Amino acid sequence: MRLSRLVLDEFRNFSHEELSPAREGVTLLRGANGQGKTNILEAISVVATLESFRGADSSAMIRQFQPSARIGAELLGERDHLVDIEVVLTSARTRAFRNGNLLKRNGDIVGEIRAVAFFPDDLDLIKAGPAVRRRFLDDGLIAISPRFGPIRSAFERAARQRARLLKQVGGHLTNDLELALDVWDDRVADTGSRLVAHRENLCGLLIEPVNDIYQRLSGESGTVSISYTRSWEGELLDALVQSRREDVRAGIPQLGPQRDDLAICLANRPARSCSSQGEQRCLALALRLGIHRVASEGGLDTVGLGPRSDFAPNGDPPILLLDDVFSELDPIRSAALAESLPAGQVFISAAGEIPSSLKPAVALTVSSGRIDR
Amino acid sequence: MAAYAEPVQQLIDEMSRLPGIGPKSAQRIAFHLLKVPREEALRLARAVNEAIERITMCRTCFNVSEGDVCVVCSDSGRDRTVVCVVEDPKDLVAIERTGEFRGTYHVLQGVISPIDGIGPDQVRARELLARLEPEGIAEVIVATNPNLEGEATAMYLARLLRPLGVVVTRIASGLPVGGDLEYADELTLGRALVGRRELSG
Numbered sequence: 068m069r070l071s072r073l074v075l076d077e078f079r080n081f082s083h084e085e086l087s088p089a090r091e092g093v094t095l096l097r098g099a100n101g102q103g104k105t106n107i108l109e110a111i112s113v114v115a116t117l118e119s120f121r122g123a124d125s126s127a128m129i130r131q132f133q134p135s136a137r138i139g140a141e142l143l144g145e146r147d148h149l150v151d152i153e154v155v156l157t158s159a160r161t162r163a164f165r166n167g168n169l170l171k172r173n174g175d176i177v178g179e180i181r182a183v184a185f186f187p188d189d190l191d192l193i194k195a196g197p198a199v200r201r202r203f204l205d206d207g208l209i210a211i212s213p214r215f216g217p218i219r220s221a222f223e224r225a226a227r228q229r230a231r232l233l234k235q236v237g238g239h240l241t242n243d244l245e246l247a248l249d250v251w252d253d254r255v256a257d258t259g260s261r262l263v264a265h266r267e268n269l270c271g272l273l274i275e276p277v278n279d280i281y282q283r284l285s286g287e288s289g290t291v292s293i294s295y296t297r298s299w300e301g302e303l304l305d306a307l308v309q310s311r312r313e314d315v316r317a318g319i320p321q322l323g324p325q326r327d328d329l330a331i332c333l334a335n336r337p338a339r340s341c342s343s344q345g346e347q348r349c350l351a352l353a354l355r356l357g358i359h360r361v362a363s364e365g366g367l368d369t370v371g372l373g374p375r376s377d378f379a380p381n382g383d384p385p386i387l388l389l390d391d392v393f394s395e396l397d398p399i400r401s402a403a404l405a406e407s408l409p410a411g412q413v414f415i416s417a418a419g420e421i422p423s424s425l426k427p428a429v430a431l432t433v434s435s436g437r438i439d440r
Numbered sequence: 441m442a443a444y445a446e447p448v449q450q451l452i453d454e455m456s457r458l459p460g461i462g463p464k465s466a467q468r469i470a471f472h473l474l475k476v477p478r479e480e481a482l483r484l485a486r487a488v489n490e491a492i493e494r495i496t497m498c499r500t501c502f503n504v505s506e507g508d509v510c511v512v513c514s515d516s517g518r519d520r521t522v523v524c525v526v527e528d529p530k531d532l533v534a535i536e537r538t539g540e541f542r543g544t545y546h547v548l549q550g551v552i553s554p555i556d557g558i559g560p561d562q563v564r565a566r567e568l569l570a571r572l573e574p575e576g577i578a579e580v581i582v583a584t585n586p587n588l589e590g591e592a593t594a595m596y597l598a599r600l601l602r603p604l605g606v607v608v609t610r611i612a613s614g615l616p617v618g619g620d621l622e623y624a625d626e627l628t629l630g631r632a633l634v635g636r637r638e639l640s641g
Contacts, residue, residue, distance in 0.1 A: 228592070235559075249599055
């Protein structure tokens with residue numbers, strides 16, 4: 068499916084605006100800072116995943132003094148196959164409609180269209196703590212398949228239950244507690260092993276595209292290595308049982324998928340500490356674009372989440388959202404990016420200069436919550 | 441905001457505490473009660489009163505009961521060797537409606553969920569343990585909901601009871617009868633496939 072129309076009502080700084088993006092190629096959103104360019108990209112990410120890529124909660128996305136915000140998206144597939152998606156945000160809850168029908172489970176619209184976003188904070192992928200990188204992998208898996216969503220939430224819920232139990236027991240391991248922990252260890256291990264298998268699989272698939280993209284953007288031949296680092300050894304269930312005494316004493320779990328990391332190296336040196344700011348920016352962008360390429364080409368079966376035809380019958384690549392990307396890169400790298408953009412729908416926001424080689428199919432101007440051609 | 445007379449506002453507030461009743465519905469119900477014949481409204485008040493005063497918990501199975509022992513436990517025609525474990529009395533009624541079960545019940549009154557502060561001691565697991573020998577129970581059927589907490593509770597009971605020599609079984613999960621394959625979600629359908637059985641005939 069392609070996004071053929073986007074309507075924003077009382078969303079962020081827009082009262083009522085709509086836009087028709089390019090069906091193929093770049094839709095450029097120009098305008099000074101603080102005019103609402105990023106908000107448009109955010110609205111697209113909400114339609115794709117029901118979450119803001121900025122991690123904002125719904126009340127932050129509703130225009131001031133309004134009870135609710137509405138995002139309407141018209142999706143067009145092959146042979147004029149038309150789907151209308153509507154997401155209504157109130158501070159209390161989010162409701163999703165497909166062709167006018169309220170969906171019983173919001174998750175059912177995830178995957179109607181897919182999106183991969185790069186935004187300035189993505190430098191954190193290299194610089195910040197492991198949580199950001201785990202989230203990168205999980206978001207990537209969701210961009211590849213909506214089926215991953217339930218796998219992640221099953222693990223998160225089981226892990227929360229076990230962590231809460233550890234907190235409640237006050238440091239003493241009794242027979243009763245052993246029995247209760249047996250149960251939660253089993254649930255965490257069952258859901259966690261599946262989660263980690265998918266994350267590791269994705270890491271393997273990313274290596275080649277990320278290297279290719281990094282070299283194109285940077286013009287350097289430095290090798291990027293990406294490896295998933297588990298916080299335990301052997302089977303997860305055995306590791307949980309072994310660390311039980313320590314977990315109970317500390318009151319928090321010492322290991323598990325919620326403590327894993329992604330090790331990113333450039334020319335065999337950790338990118339976090341050894342790379343320059345420019346290299347790190349380039350690397351972060353290559354990681355996101357790598358996800359986009361895996362999601363466009365690889366298809367689902369490569370990560371074991373079921374047949375591709377289940378969710379993307381026409382095989383359209385995910386929508387690529389690039390927020391303020393050119394201000395992040397020097398002119399040479401900007402030009403390299405403009406020349407190597409992937410096929411499909413690409414949205415780019417820009418406040419300043421854009422490379423002359425960028426040929427947008429649609430160019431829009433955003434100023435104070437208005438969108439003009 | 442214009443305020444209602446105090447007793448009316450109080451009625452609306454109490455109504456809106458009920459599960460599934462929002463402020464609008466609470467207001468509608470309150471005014472409905474003020475409009476209907478006096479006797480009808482008082483009948484509701486009496487019914488609430490009666491239920492609260494007369495209903496207690498069955499001391500054996502923790503079902504709701506009028507008196508110490510509930511209707512199921514006091515039925516001499518029941519098979520005492522099989523106990524079906526459910527989360528709450530509503531689930532008990534659901535299983536009773538099937539007409540397929542002639543054993544007795546044990547109502548846990550919740551499921552194990554540390555997030556909600558509910559551990560094995562808050563559900564009636566120990567009370568079930570205490571019933572096994574005196575009642576000569578041979579099989580325990582665990583009929584908790586098929587979600588994370590329900591499954592965890594089922595597993596907990598299995599580990600607690602199995603060493604004592606009782607058979608612990610879990611109700612099957614799969615497709616609803618009269619349902620449509622194409623409308624089943626992947627998880628349910630996946631489980632139905634895993635739990636398939638050979639056709640005889």
